[in-house]
Amino acid sequence: MCRLTINGKELHVADNSTILQAAASVGISIPTLCYLEGLTPMGACRVCLVEIEGAPTLSASCSTPVREGMVVQTNSKRVREARKTVVELLLSEHDGDCQLCERSDDCELRQLADELGIRSNRYEGAKPFSTVDNSSVALVRNNGKCIKCRRCVQVCSDIQHVGVLSAQYRGYHTTIGPAFTNTLDSVACVQCGQCAAVCPVGAIVETNHIEPVLAALDNPKTHVVVQTAPAIRAALGECFGLPPGTLVTGKMVSALRELGFDAVFDTDFTADLTIMEEGTELLTRLRNKFVLGQPGRLPQFTSCSPGWINYAEHYFPDTLDKISTCKSPQQMFGALAKTYYAQKAGIDPANMVVVSVMPCTAKKFEAARPEMRSSGFQDVDYVLTTRELGDLIKMGGIDFNALPEGTMDAPLGISTGAADIFANTGGVMEAALRTVHAVTTGRSLGTEDLHIAPLAGLEGIKTASVVLTGTVDAWSFLEGKEVKVAVAHGLGNAATLIDHIRSNPDEFQFVEIMTCPGGCIGGGGQPRFTTDEVRKARIAAIYKEDEGRELRQSHENPAVQALYKEFLGKPLGEKSHHLLHTDYAAKPRVNTP
């Protein structure tokens, strides 16, 4: 332990703390624009400056470790003036359009300028070369607004191990971006949007789909259906001032109805369907290995997370044959809405618009993939992030917090608790094991609350195993077999896990990868700002949603059972193959040099 004094308060903190952390522990907040919890501090933005007794210059508190007996001032005249100067200099280069910028209500730079009482700027200078890069399907970058804090660089390289954003050129000419002045489509960006989630200003945002969605809603000839991903219900409330982890499923449904959607459905429905298809696929691969002695395509990797699919295609092509061929729940939904639902409801799919609400920016890219047109049309037309839905609801003048609790429409709105937990890291695996266990043994998982405890939580890589005993006749070859599974979230963790699997190919049978830290609840399209505390609150809410359900195993979903009976036939059948499955292709890391 280390003793120091901050603003006259004496405190004891762990030796490896920074001044910033020490101050936070006693409720003294120091502003930052580049700091990200859990990552090596960069000291790039210089707004966290503090005065240390005896030190000739001010120090960046994010990267200065505490010392025994240190005396720190975070709010002296010298500190205030230096911070003001730093922020004024940032503003002098910031090509902002604050009245029009979509970050105007949560821009960290604008808020900080306000907090520091900056009402005029002493510095007027040339603005940097400003370009808008909208080459990417999911993300738009505006270099003129960038303050070079490098948070995006850090998440892209340190958390996601993608590294398509880096500082280019030097000094005043520095820009943050892909190589040279190239646009984002020139490199293998996985479109996860974690950069947009951490950007303090409006320099990286998602491609906005609000206008085309409004146009569809305004057109009386179109039948507009909406699907909402499981992760939305635990985060949307944050757009309306509710604390992280507030479940707003019912209010969300009511809001969507007020906005004029003709049918309000649930991606949960196709999450349950995914378990039927992907679980059957796993059991088939296990049978091929254990009964037929064929080299199985094992371990089977999950395929729900489109950022992970992009990552595998560009960076780990050797895993592609092991990834489940199941489309993600979003795409299964689109394909079924324009076929099964269209037939059932007597609607011409040509006049149907499918909108999805996702916690994710990569879903925008996924929806636009040329192979995602198995209904004969683009299966999913528009993808709104959670943030965009929040904006749309505000635009509609809807008092969200006063809305009644609505319920989803049948049949594509019917789901089980197993589908809810798709939002959490470890959730897809847990949902799959619930059904695999029940199908092969005729009994539900014997664990407490049907949860698999080692798969929950924010540990980067998690493993668990389930021993199958008392198997039914059809699956007796699995009797006594231990099914070992692994889960990784955040692509850096995924890369570590894949490296491990390369040298231990037989260790696991099933592997879940989610692109974003925490899983979909921490997606790049979720309300800002997502810290681990926020992740934990959303995760807990999702488990609560699951536990409150009557049906908690995907194979029990009556609407999914009816879908197989009326339309699909059986899992992995011909119709499933056509509508619900896809394939992957190796792609280069750099598209154009």
Place this chain on the structure above:
Amino acid sequence: MAQVATTEQYSSAPPVHTLDLKDVIPVIDDIIERYRSTRGALIPVLQSAQNLLGHLPKDLLVHISNKLDIPYSEVAGVVTFYSFFTTTPRGVHTVRVCLGTACYVRGGKEVLEAISKELGIEVGQTTDDRQFSLEIGRCFGACGLAPVVMVDDTVHQRVKPSRIKNLLEPYRADQGEEAEHGDR
């Protein structure tokens, strides 16, 4: 090839401009293997590559990025940070205008503008006929002779903007051997 393979990283030998990228790749791969386990391998690999080719073509940077498993954006970040590295092919002659303090105060900037105008290129660029590349220097240690311009290894002293045309004339493509002697 044998001659190329022995070119060392910090070789002062003039860049071999005529090499084809595909001939150089095996040599670069050898260099990459040598540095692979070293932290900070990127810069020495880039230096060696530029010494071989005279510049760093973007296709080669992609190759180096893949081989070293360093993101292309990071490789480009390093190349664009250091003025030593260049991605455009160098001309037969490199014109370096000194903008060190002494040269600067004695008109180096005007000399640079005149050369830039005469050649029709900016700093860092190469003429379309690949005859000249224009660069700036920060003191060649010839302050008594300021302002100074170096063309390849030849120092030209007390350069006046009005004499630029004459100074460059011997280096023009059609001047052949004369260029070797320069205007000492």
